[in-house]
Amino acid sequence: MSFGGLFTMFKKYKKLILPVFLFFIAMIYVVFSWHDWSYGGGFACRPLIDTLPVLAIPLASLISYISYKTHMFFRIGFGLLLLFCIALNLFQSYQYYLGLLNFGGTTKAYYWKVFGKTKVEPDDWKLNIEN
Numbered sequence: 001m002s003f004g005g006l007f008t009m010f011k012k013y014k015k016l017i018l019p020v021f022l023f024f025i026a027m028i029y030v031v032f033s034w035h036d037w038s039y040g041g042g043f044a045c046r047p048l049i050d051t052l053p054v055l056a057i058p059l060a061s062l063i064s065y066i067s068y069k070t071h072m073f074f075r076i077g078f079g080l081l082l083l084f085c086i087a088l089n090l091f092q093s094y095q096y097y098l099g100l101l102n103f104g105g106t107t108k109a110y111y112w113k114v115f116g117k118t119k120v121e122p123d124d125w126k127l128n129i130e131n
Helices: 002-009 014-032 046-069 072-098 108-114 122-127
Strands: none
Touching: 002 014, 002 046, 014 046, 046 072, 108 122
8 A cells, every 4th residue: 555655645745756666676676585585484574674664654645645635435445445454464463373374385275265264174284385
C-alpha cells in the first residue's frame, strides 16, 4: 500500500519521489542479492524492516488522499482492506509461532492448505518441502 502512496505524492511532493524510488530500488537490490534469503529464519523479510520509516511517508500520503479526496464507500472499503491486511499479518505471525509456516520451505500447495488454520493434519505436512 505504501508503494501506491508514491503515486499520490506525485503532485504535491515531486522532489521526494525520485529519492524514495531510488532508495527502494537500491535497498531491494542489496537485500535480495544476499546469498541466504531466509536471513536467519524470521517471518517475512526482516532486512526490509529498516525501510518502514521511509515507507510511512507514502503510506500517510495514500491514507490522506483516500480520507479527503474519495467517496465514503471507497474510504470504508480501504479501511476494511487495511484491517484485513493487519489481521492477516497477525494471524500468520501466530501460525509462524506455532510452526505451521516455516521460513524456507513452504510450498504454494501447503500454504493454501493451512491458510486460516491453527492445526495441521499429518497428511498436510507432505505438501511442505521441509517436513
